[in-house]
Amino acid sequence: MARLALRRILSGVPLLLAVTLGVFALAAASPFDPVRGYAGDAALTADQETLDRLAANLGVGESFTARWWDWLASALAGDLGHSTVLRQPVVEVIAERAVWSALLCAVAFAVAVVVGTLLGVLAARRPGGLLDRAVTGLAYTLSAAPVFWLALLAVWFFALRLDVLPAGGLTDSGSSYVTFGGVAEHLVLPAGVLAVSQLPWFTLYVRQGVGEALAEDPVRGARARGLAERTVLLRHALRSGLLPVLTLIGSRVPELITGALLVETVFSWPGIADATVRAATSVDFPLLAALTVFATVAVLLGNLLADLLYGLFDPRVDFRDM
Numbered sequence: 001m002a003r004l005a006l007r008r009i010l011s012g013v014p015l016l017l018a019v020t021l022g023v024f025a026l027a028a029a030s031p032f033d034p035v036r037g038y039a040g041d042a043a044l045t046a047d048q049e050t051l052d053r054l055a056a057n058l059g060v061g062e063s064f065t066a067r068w069w070d071w072l073a074s075a076l077a078g079d080l081g082h083s084t085v086l087r088q089p090v091v092e093v094i095a096e097r098a099v100w101s102a103l104l105c106a107v108a109f110a111v112a113v114v115v116g117t118l119l120g121v122l123a124a125r126r127p128g129g130l131l132d133r134a135v136t137g138l139a140y141t142l143s144a145a146p147v148f149w150l151a152l153l154a155v156w157f158f159a160l161r162l163d164v165l166p167a168g169g170l171t172d173s174g175s176s177y178v179t180f181g182g183v184a185e186h187l188v189l190p191a192g193v194l195a196v197s198q199l200p201w202f203t204l205y206v207r208q209g210v211g212e213a214l215a216e217d218p219v220r221g222a223r224a225r226g227l228a229e230r231t232v233l234l235r236h237a238l239r240s241g242l243l244p245v246l247t248l249i250g251s252r253v254p255e256l257i258t259g260a261l262l263v264e265t266v267f268s269w270p271g272i273a274d275a276t277v278r279a280a281t282s283v284d285f286p287l288l289a290a291l292t293v294f295a296t297v298a299v300l301l302g303n304l305l306a307d308l309l310y311g312l313f314d315p316r317v318d319f320r321d322m
Contacts, residue, residue: 012300022294027283028064081286085278090290100273108194116199120206139200147197147259152268154193168268190267197259213240233259253302
């Protein structure tokens with residue numbers, strides 16, 4: 001297992017280098033002006049000489065490869081640079097916002113796995129039955145719904161029409177401090193929407209895996225020995241049927257991150273979404289590169305976690321063959 005993790009980490013280094021270089025290349029080709037993005041409204045009244053000096057200070061005239069190399073050398077030394085749009089060190093930007101994004105993703109992912117597993121097991125008990133058709137139909141319908149549409153619908157229904165949950169933010173307007181209860185209340189809608197966007201895939205995978213496991217000989221043998229249906233389902237079919245879901249965990253991480261960015265934007269959640277959008281529109285090279293590395297590392301770790309879990313829970317898998 002340690003060798004697998006080491007191999008994946010080493011193979012991820014060239015990928016991170018290529019991703020960061022691509023970010024600098026795309027940012028250099030962006031139609032947005034980093035000088036005007038940094039100066040803001042002051043750029044409208046500034047003379048050309050001032051704008052030229054500011055461009056020189058920001059290194060706008062350098063090639064993207066030179067800027068990438070300077071950023072990479074500083075990053076390897078532990079300095080991720082200074083955000084030109086947020087006017088603070090990149091490390092502080094990520095530290096302040098990543099914890100809220102991680103909280104949102106963790107809660108949504110846990111809810112999606114638990115509820116998806118429950119619905120998938122219930123649907124697999126009687127294939128073709130009324131409950132099975134209802135669950136699968138709902139899953140396919142939700143899989144076709146864009147996450148931002150679900151978010152807007154949730155705001156309209158729960159916040160505006162029913163007025164039972166806050167429409168966005170981390171705390172109530174006018175509140176000067178953050179409390180556990182306030183965060184939990186404001187987390188319900190964004191985490192719920194993000195969980196619903198991931199729910200169909202877990203439900204369908206569990207339904208298929210458990211349904212196939214119920215038709216296997218070991219499960220038939222357990223039934224023939226007179227074991228209770230609940231025991232057969234939970235101890236035999238579910239354990240075998242959940243193995244394909246472990247590989248799904250890693251593959252859903254990229255969409256989870258993308259969905260989280262959209263959900264954070266709709267609900268004004270103080271995560272990395274706002275920083276990502278502002279870094280892209282202002283061509284903030286250091287912040288944009290750091291956020292891209294952060295997201296890429298999350299995806300690589302998700303894939304590694306899925307492989308490790310699959311190897312641990314399936315005795316037929318040898319880590320040396322992975």
